[in-house]
Structures are given as C-alpha cells and as structure tokens.
Amino acid sequence: MSQADRSCDSADCGNRASVHLTQVVDNQASTQYLCKTCAEAKGVGPLLAPEKAVVDLVSHVVDGAGRQEGGACDFCGQTTVDFKESGRMGCPECYTSFETLSRRLLRRIHGSSEHVGKVYVPPDPEGFVSGRQMADLGRRLERAIEAEDFERAAVLRDQIRGLDAARSR
Amino acid sequence: MTDPEAVGGLGLRWLEADGPDADIVLSTRVRLARNLQGHRFASRTDMDERRRICDGVARLVDSSSLPGGARLLAMEGLEAHSRRILLERRLVSHDLVGRVDGAEPAAGAALLAWPDAPVSAMVNEEDHLRLQCLVSGLSAVDAWSLVDRLDVGLGSELPLAFHHDFGYLTSCPTNAGTGLRASALVHLPALVLTKEIGRVLEGLDRLGLTHRGVEGEGSRFTGNFFQLSNQTTLGRSEEDLIEHFGRTVDSVVEKEREARQVLLNAGPRMEDLIWRAYGLLRHARLLDYRDLSELLSGVRLGVSLGVLKAPAIGSLNRMMVFAQAAHLDEAAGRALSAEERRCHRAEYVRAALRDPGEASTSDAAL
Ligand SMILES: [Zn+2]
Ligand SMILES: [Zn+2]
Numbered sequence: 001m002s003q004a005d006r007s008c009d010s011a012d013c014g015n016r017a018s019v020h021l022t023q024v025v026d027n028q029a030s031t032q033y034l035c036k037t038c039a040e041a042k043g044v045g046p047l048l049a050p051e052k053a054v055v056d057l058v059s060h061v062v063d064g065a066g067r068q069e070g071g072a073c074d075f076c077g078q079t080t081v082d083f084k085e086s087g088r089m090g091c092p093e094c095y096t097s098f099e100t101l102s103r104r105l106l107r108r109i110h111g112s113s114e115h116v117g118k119v120y121v122p123p124d125p126e127g128f129v130s131g132r133q134m135a136d137l138g139r140r141l142e143r144a145i146e147a148e149d150f151e152r153a154a155v156l157r158d159q160i161r162g163l164d165a166a167r168s169r
Numbered sequence: 170m171t172d173p174e175a176v177g178g179l180g181l182r183w184l185e186a187d188g189p190d191a192d193i194v195l196s197t198r199v200r201l202a203r204n205l206q207g208h209r210f211a212s213r214t215d216m217d218e219r220r221r222i223c224d225g226v227a228r229l230v231d232s233s234s235l236p237g238g239a240r241l242l243a244m245e246g247l248e249a250h251s252r253r254i255l256l257e258r259r260l261v262s263h264d265l266v267g268r269v270d271g272a273e274p275a276a277g278a279a280l281l282a283w284p285d286a287p288v289s290a291m292v293n294e295e296d297h298l299r300l301q302c303l304v305s306g307l308s309a310v311d312a313w314s315l316v317d318r319l320d321v322g323l324g325s326e327l328p329l330a331f332h333h334d335f336g337y338l339t340s341c342p343t344n345a346g347t348g349l350r351a352s353a354l355v356h357l358p359a360l361v362l363t364k365e366i367g368r369v370l371e372g373l374d375r376l377g378l379t380h381r382g383v384e385g386e387g388s389r390f391t392g393n394f395f396q397l398s399n400q401t402t403l404g405r406s407e408e409d410l411i412e413h414f415g416r417t418v419d420s421v422v423e424k425e426r427e428a429r430q431v432l433l434n435a436g437p438r439m440e441d442l443i444w445r446a447y448g449l450l451r452h453a454r455l456l457d458y459r460d461l462s463e464l465l466s467g468v469r470l471g472v473s474l475g476v477l478k479a480p481a482i483g484s485l486n487r488m489m490v491f492a493q494a495a496h497l498d499e500a501a502g503r504a505l506s507a508e509e510r511r512c513h514r515a516e517y518v519r520a521a522l523r524d525p526g527e528a529s530t531s532d533a534a535l
Contacts, residue, residue, distance in 0.1 A: 054341060054342070054343055058342075075209070076210075076213050086212055087341065088210065088340050088341055089210055089338070089339075089340055089341075089342065090209060091208070091209040091210055092204060092206055092207075092208075092332075092338040095338050096332070102335065102342065106335060106342055106345060106346075106403055109342055109343050109401065109403075110345075110346060110401040110403035111401065111404060112346075112401075112403055112404025113334060113335065113403070113404075114334060114403075114404060115332075115334060115335055115345075115346045115347070115404070116346075116405055116406050116409075117336065117346070117347045117405070117406035117408075118336075118337075118347070118406075118407060120324060120329055120337065122206070122328045122331075123324075123325055123326060123327075123328060134207035134208075135207060138209075160221075164221050165228075
C-alpha cells in the first residue's frame with residue numbers, strides 16, 4: 001500500500017509515519033502524518049503509548065515507596081525492578097506479594113483501591129487451595145530447571161498438568 | 170481462501186446497524202479482562218504454560234456452562250490470511266495474532282467465538298482471557314449483559330484470579346478491579362468541521378472517558394472516527410461504569426446532531442461536501458482505504474441527514490469491513506497486489522453504491 005511507506009511530516013524526521021492526525025484550522029480539516037514520537041511531542045499522546053505512561057507511573061510509585069517491599073514474588077519471582085521495567089504484574093500473587101505498592105499504584109491510576117462491583121465466587125473453594133499448591137509446584141519446577149535436574153522437572157510438569165486438568169474439570 | 174468453517178460470519182453482527190443511534194455510533198464493545206488463578210501472566214509465561222491455559226479453555230468448549238456452538242480457533246492453526254480477516258473484523262488484536270507479516274502467533278493464542286452470537290474471548294492475549302461483546306449502535310447495557318453471562322459461565326468452570334480488595338487481577342494494573350472497558354466507535358464529522366471537537370474531547374477527559382483516533386488499515390488513523398472508552402476500571406461497579414459511559418457518549422451524540430443542524434442551516438457547504446464524497450465513491454477507479462474512509466465519512470453524514478436517500482447505514486458499515494485488504498483478497502480468491510487492491514476496492518464500492526444489495530454478495534463467499 002502506498003501510504004504504508006509514508007514518512008513523518010515533521011521537518012528533519014525520517015521515521016515512518018504511523019499516526020494520522022486531523023486538525024481543523026480556519027474551518028479546514030488538514031491532515032498530518034506523523035511518527036509516534038512526533039505525535040506525542042505535538043500532544044497527541046500519551047494515549048498512543050499507554051504502555052509508557054504506565055511504566056513511568058509504576059517507576060514513580062516504586063521509587064516513592066522506598067524499600068519496604070523488596071525481594072521477589074513468591075509465585076512468579078518478579079521483583080520491583082522487573083515491575084518498573086515492564087509496568088506489568090508477573091502473576092496474580094504479585095498483587096499480594098507487593099500489596100502496599102499495589103494499593104498505592106491502584107489509587108494513583110483509578111483514584112481508588114477498593115473494588116466495587118461483582119464479587120467472584122470460585123467454582124469450588126478448594127480451587128484456592130490448589131492455586132497455592134500450583135504456586136508451590138511452579139516454584140519447585142523452576143528450581144529444578146535451574147539446577148538442570150530435568151528428570152525431576154518432567155515429574156513436576158506432569159503434576160502441574162494433572163492439577164490443571166483437575167481444576168478445569 | 171479462508172477456511173470458511175473457521176472464520177465464516179464471525180464478528181459481523183454489528184454491521185446490521187440495528188442499534189440505537191447507529192448512524193453516529195457504529196459499534197459498542199464491552200470487554201472484560203480475566204486471568205486464571207495459579208498461572209503467571211502473559212509477560213512471564215512460557216510456551217508450555219500458555220498451551221496449558223489454552224487447553225483449559227478448550228475443555229470447556231462443549232460443556233454446558235458455555236452457550237452451545239462454541240469454536241476455539243488456535244491462531245497457530247490458521248493461515249496468515251485468516252488471521253488478517255479476524256483482525257479486520259476487530260475480533261483479535263495485533264498482540265494476539267503477532268505481527269501478521271512475519272512472526273508466527275504465540276503458542277496458545279486463540280479465539281473462542283460463537284457463529285451466531287456477538288460475544289467472543291481472546292485467549293492468551295495480555296490477559297489470559299479477554300471477553301468481549303461487539304454490538305451495533307450505542308448499546309452498552311446490552312453488550313454488558315451478554316459479556317457478563319459469558320463471564321459467569323467461564324468463571325464457574327475456571328478459577329479466576331480475584332482479590333477481596335482489588336477485584337479481578339490483571340496483568341496491567343490499569344485494568345484491575347472490574348476489568349471492564351466499554352468503548353464506542355463514533356463518527357463526529359460535524360464537530361470536526363465546526364472546530365468544537367477539541368473542546369468536546371477535553372470535556373470527555375474530565376468525565377473519565379479517553380479518546381483516540383481510529384486505526385484504519387495498517388495502523389493508519391482515519392479522520393472523523395473516534396473511539397471513546399472509560400478510563401478507570403476500579404472503584405465503581407460494572408453497572409455504574411456502563412451507565413456513566415452510555416450517558417456520556419449519548420451527550421456527545423447530541424452535540425454532534427446539534428452541530429450538523431447548525432452546518433446544514435449555514436449554507437450549501439455541507440451538502441456540497443456530501444455530494445462530492447458520493448460522486449467520488451460512485452466513479453473512482455482506484456481507492457486507497459484511507460481515501461475510502463474519508464469519503465465514507467461524507468456519505469455517512471449525508472445518509473444520516475437524509476441528504477442522500479441511499480445507501481443504508483448498514484451498507485456503509487459493510488463497506489468499511491469488506492473493502493479492507495484481506496477481505497478484498499478473500500473476495501478475489503487470491504492475494505492481490507497493492508495496485509490491484511485499490512482497483513478492486515473502487516470496483517466493489519461502485520457496485521455497492523449502484524445496487525445496495527450487492528454490498529452483501531461478496532460476504533456470501535465467506
Ligand atoms: Zn517524526
Ligand atoms: Zn508474581
């Protein structure tokens with residue numbers, strides 16, 4: 001497609017245009033083709049790059065929180081450093097492992113950290129017990145792989161599969 | 170070209186234009202982000218875990234907790250062309266299919282869909298499950314109740330990640346709580362022409378709605394079409410979010426209608442714009458998708474105001490979907506070159522405008 005190769009309309013910017021910005025000047029709609037960087041500079045963002053906005057906010061909140069929640073998530077091993085880089089949680093348990101940080105972050109994003117609305121009831125209360133079990137097995141599997149104990153890893157993987165199948169039955 | 174069984178008529182229900190204010194609000198989507206308890210989020214899963222997550226969903230396909238007729242389409246098992254069709258129907262995201270031209274989709278990425286219902290779910294996207302409902306017009310309440318039913322069904326079989334304080338847990342904290350994102354695709358040409366659009370969009374920000382331009386083919390943004398969605402997902406109930414969203418979008422629709430009347434009374438300029446757009450579409454021999462979107466914007470305005478008697482809004486919706494690259498290839502039965510595609514697009518649109526019934530013939534091939 002011809003427009004696919006269109007380059008950014010900003011002077012001296014050779015980047016490929018990926019944003020089509022329509023502005024109205026003197027009752028005439030004019031259209032500019034911009035790369036993401038130039039679009040953000042013109043104030044089109046930060047919605048075009050929500051990832052970056054979240055990463056910045058996470059960094060900000062993590063740095064502000066000081067050191068009280070160092071270490072790694074019990075289940076997935078994610079650290080606050082990983083969190084700062086990706087802006088993403090590693091697993092559901094991360095919200096508990098970094099509870100203070102999560103609360104602070106959710107308040108910054110949503111203006112609240114208290115869920116209002118549907119309250120989820122799991123299929124069977126044991127589901128939550130096996131969630132714990134699963135967390136434990138996952139951790140042991142990772143350790144086995146790190147130690148290059150592949151026989152053990154295979155056994156653990158089978159157990160995880162079995163538990164998984166049982167849970168979704 | 171496409172396995173007709175696989176893709177069929179999925180994701181086309183909104184084209185009917187039978188929802189409220191469908192001339193201005195093309196479609197409403199309500200999406201719920203859900204994750205399975207005891208699994209890592211997408212950023213930390215390996216192939217093995219992603220496959221297990223997908224297997225868990227696959228086991229439910231024939232269970233009584235989901236509506237009958239469910240189909241699970243594994244992205245790995247589809248050819249690139251079919252994935253592009255799903256992308257053009259807005260049923261899957263770029264994240265789910267991987268970069269269509271190049272890398273293969275990630276392991277375990279799948280779409281759970283129903284041929285005769287407007288609901289579906291992406292599996293192994295940023296969240297393990299992204300439930301969605303896409304309907305015509307401004308129908309947030311309907312879309313919510315349909316997707317809620319699917320959520321209850323899935324959640325009764327698969328243990329979901331839920332926290333007593335934080336609600337549904339999601340990979341990105343911006344989606345936590347209800348996990349609910351309502352969005353509407355709106356057509357606001359008069360607000361753009363009267364230069365009120367900036368003020369209106371700013372006002373929306375203050376009311377908690379975000380806006381963005383709408384991605385056309387190949388990530389290009391297309392004028393006059395905007396996507397409005399709720400900004401926050403936590404701290405308000407689903408019903409509350411949906412009600413507020415619907416009311417706010419409705420106020421934008423009102424403003425657009427007022428601006429249209431002002432322009433219509435201000436002289437022949439708008440009528441001229443409408444007829445020019447119609448004339449070009451009626452006679453052009455080559456059309457880029459971007460040109461098409463801009464011209465369809467003019468024609469849509471004309472139909473909505475009664476300046477043009479035909480085509481129906483539904484035909485215009487149809488053109489927006491079926492004049493995209495993969496859909497044109499599908500109708501031609503082969504991969505067209507860029508130049509051929511512009512030609513086929515113009516031809517398709519001319520036929521559709523000559524005989525509004527014809528707009529639907531090419532999807533009979535699907
Ligand atoms: Zn640039
Ligand atoms: Zn974690």
